[in-house]
Amino acid sequence: MSLTATPNGDRVQIAIFGRRNAGKSSVINAVTGQQLAIVSDVKGTTTDPVYKAMEILPIGPCMFIDTPGLDDEGELGEKRVEKAVQVLNRTDIAMLVLDISRLTPEELAQGRGIGEKEQQIQAMIEEKKLPYVIVLNQEDKLSQEEAEKRRQQIMAKNGTVPVCNVSTVRKMGLEKLKDALIMLAPDTDLKLHILGDLVEENDVVVLVVPVDSAAPKGRLIMPQQQVIRDILDNHAVSVVTQVPSLAMTLDMLGDKVKMVITDSQAFGEVSRIVSTQIPLTSFSILFARHKGNLRTLVEGVTALDRLRDGDRVLIAEGCTHRRQCDDIGTVKIPRWLKEYTGKELQIETCSGTGFPTDLSSYALIIHCGGCTLHEKEMKHRIFRAQQCQVPIVNYGIFIAYVKGILKRSVELFPAVWELLE
Template identity: 45%
Template sequence: MEQTPKANRVHIGFFGRCNAGKSTLINMLTDQPVSLVSEVAGTTTDPVSKSMEILPLGPVVITDTAGIDDTTELGTLRMEKTEEVVKKINLAVYVLRTDEEPTADDMHWLGLLKQNNVPIALFINEINAENKEVNQEENKEDASAYVESHKGLSELATVIGSADFTSKTKRLELLDLLGGLTPLDVEGDQTLLQGLVEEGDAIILVCPIDSAAPKGRLILPQVQTIREILDYKGLALVCQTEELPAMINSLKNPPKMVICDSQAFDRVDELTPNTIPLTSFSILMARFKGKLQDLVAGVEAIKNLKPGSRVLISEGCTHRRQCDDIGTVKIPNLLKKQGHTDLQLEFTSGGAFPKDVSQYDLIIHCGACMLTRREVLRRIECAVVQGTPIVNYGVLIAALHGILERAISPFVDELKG
């Protein structure tokens, strides 16, 4: 579980009103004091996350959110944070209490989850259950009766469970409920190298070591690619840019493919014979996480950039900017070198991404190795719906160097489909 990147885990959000019992349920589920529990309403202020493993879902990230009826001075900001969680999760647990009627706020947030196609496990917290004998079947019947007695709840919930928080048996019930749901927009059995590598294939990975590369480590896409090659029983051959010719010449047979860092695209293209397929880690990520077709289609907008055009450059992670940072330095310099001067450049990083992107003439996004597939698809859809072209780093750099056709050639049949 610890070896699975956070972006590749199933994300589960817990929602409900203040003091509904979300935090208690999470602590029971994880068997750890992840969330602060108190009778004071509004104890949970910002989303709190915890990684664990739930079979058969596998590695997951559980997120506790602020009460949806938070009326404190910062309540509006907290609801904005909660709304961001809705857009990123793959499953939802919504908690209601048996001693309270569902409110308009409850129906609004349940409807928002449904609108975003998030599967919902509706849990009914049996507040007075401490005086009852623990009877799983009776509690289930009580939960079903509660839902049926309130119009609209049954249509919103994917599964229904009772949440007697005084009983540890409820942990198993919730685990069973979650395990039976199909998460929204997860990678599933799809892989970075789906259909590209077979047993015995030699793949050369060109991994330049620059100031942005963590000392003693490779960046995540490179590590994931190496692991997948090993999973396919292929041969992962790693070198830096100038060692590429010697690596190719040392092989008895040509490699199946060369995969490089997008920043080295132009030089690697020169050093790799045209008979050997070439692509980049960023383009592999675009295919794995989102819709490569939409990102390739966005290339046309590059030709239409003119002085004053607004361009958003968005990073999915947050890191200390280096003097040769790809997003804030290298890509702007490359655009200038290609004649695109006096652009209005704006930058976002981490979870930040504007709701309104119609104001931009182009969005340039990173490879998104730190974002979930659901979040990447949401950002691409946001751009497409608002009519704003979007590309990612690898697609943009290949296009500016005039080698996009070669860089996407391994996926040409998929792009036609």
């Protein structure tokens, strides 16, 4: 991703659901004014969820997710539908698209006025308490009176859910649909900032950013970029340094330093340099709070002391990246696990969207900070681990624990710090 672009995980996620040939891709293209999705008369053109970044004012940066048809058939079709349903785990707003011209009198009269496939996904959307809009597409195939009559029938059966008639051919109803999306959009001002509640204007925050063989060429990694931006948004001052120059930096700044934030991999070295009078935490721990559940992840780390020979441990990352020779997920964490536990463990890894469906066989899950994941997706992964009664921890908390400095690294968060008393 470009350094000037909003991270995909921080965009408002708008997912679109419906049967094959309901016109889902056409609706996305019409709403955005761009050819973001492939349009075809052939059923099943969209075979996997397709993610398209876009900006819609006044919502701001959005991610439109075009999903496979809910009525896809066969064994492969069922897997495609399953992928479509999984999209709900990261959705902020859902759009349920129907071809208004194909609604039968029976469908209009029964239940909620729509077909069985739509009712199934509708129930899942409501179970997750997601805001959504029903889009009756292709109204140009009916008279204006008949199209409005059908809209009123659907509205009468769906309470306060917005129902919009649109025609992507004649560009009708699109502004009303945009207005509905704007009304349903989450208030991003209510979202917990990464460290906005921890700093005040003109506070100085020192960031320790190692530049080694695992660092990407010519840029900072996403969590570092986002923390710097959050510091600036809160009118504080960020000072970026590396481990060898940290002591000199702290001497230069004196008592102006409000806190130090380090890359988790340098926790051990940094903790020996930074005075205990200065709060110390890591980028990963900040993201555990920002996108996950800090308390749950801190509670999960104690499972390290209960691991036995032969236990399965999953090391999961939200992104896919080119592995380096000393990669943290596949090399360093397995090494630290072996050194700390002394056990012969079965270690498995996954990355990107490939998070296992069944977690019950794992004794522990060690997850990255989730900087590229949407907050809902990260929290859903934590929730699934809890459902299976599998302890889960993130990289920063794991590293602080095995280095013996976890209590110090969470002292900024009193409610969590008390767990370690």
